[in-house]
Amino acid sequence: MTGQRKMVDWNTRTLEDSINHSTPRTRYVHVRKHARKIMDADPRKKQCEMCGFDAVIEVCHIKGIAEFTLDTTLGEINSPQNLMYLCPNHHAMMDKGILHGHITQLAE
Ligand SMILES: [Zn+2]
Numbered sequence: 001m002t003g004q005r006k007m008v009d010w011n012t013r014t015l016e017d018s019i020n021h022s023t024p025r026t027r028y029v030h031v032r033k034h035a036r037k038i039m040d041a042d043p044r045k046k047q048c049e050m051c052g053f054d055a056v057i058e059v060c061h062i063k064g065i066a067e068f069t070l071d072t073t074l075g076e077i078n079s080p081q082n083l084m085y086l087c088p089n090h091h092a093m094m095d096k097g098i099l100h101g102h103i104t105q106l107a108e
Contacts, residue, residue, distance in 0.1 A: 010034040011075035015068055028065050035059045035078040042080050048087035050099070060086040060094055 010018070010030070018030045039046075039059050047054035062082050076082075086094060093099045 010037075011073065013074050014070065015065070015072050015074070015077060016070035018074055019070075031065055031074060031077060032059065034074050035061065035083055038078045038080060039083055039085065042083075044085070046085060048090055049084045050090040051087060053087040053089075056088055057085045058088060058091045060084050060091050064095075 011034075013030075015031065018028075018034075020026050020029045036059050045054075046057055048057055060083065061077070062084060063077075065077060068077050090099060
């Protein structure tokens with residue numbers, strides 16, 4: 001292996017230890033980066049799970065990052081069951097709470 005840096009096991013990191021304190025906008029940058037890594041390793045199709053759009057997709061947390069307590073590990077927050085691919089439109093709807101009813105139906 002080349003370029004190996006200090007190994008950080010993000011799965012066992014807590015939310016508190018993962019928060020980026022530089023600006024509010026980048027608060028969860030490490031959490032989101034880890035989420036994308038988890039999804040890269042997941043066999044599911046890289047397309048919006050609501051509409052199938054695949055040109056621009058984002059990794060979305062079904063239970064929002066801010067809803068977890070600070071002692072929760074990233075392994076739990078970023079478990080594949082809590083992540084889904086959404087297009088920017090559906091992600092925006094999800095963040096506004098418009099999608100929640102649909103998501104619950106999918107899970108049932
Ligand atoms: Zn979509």
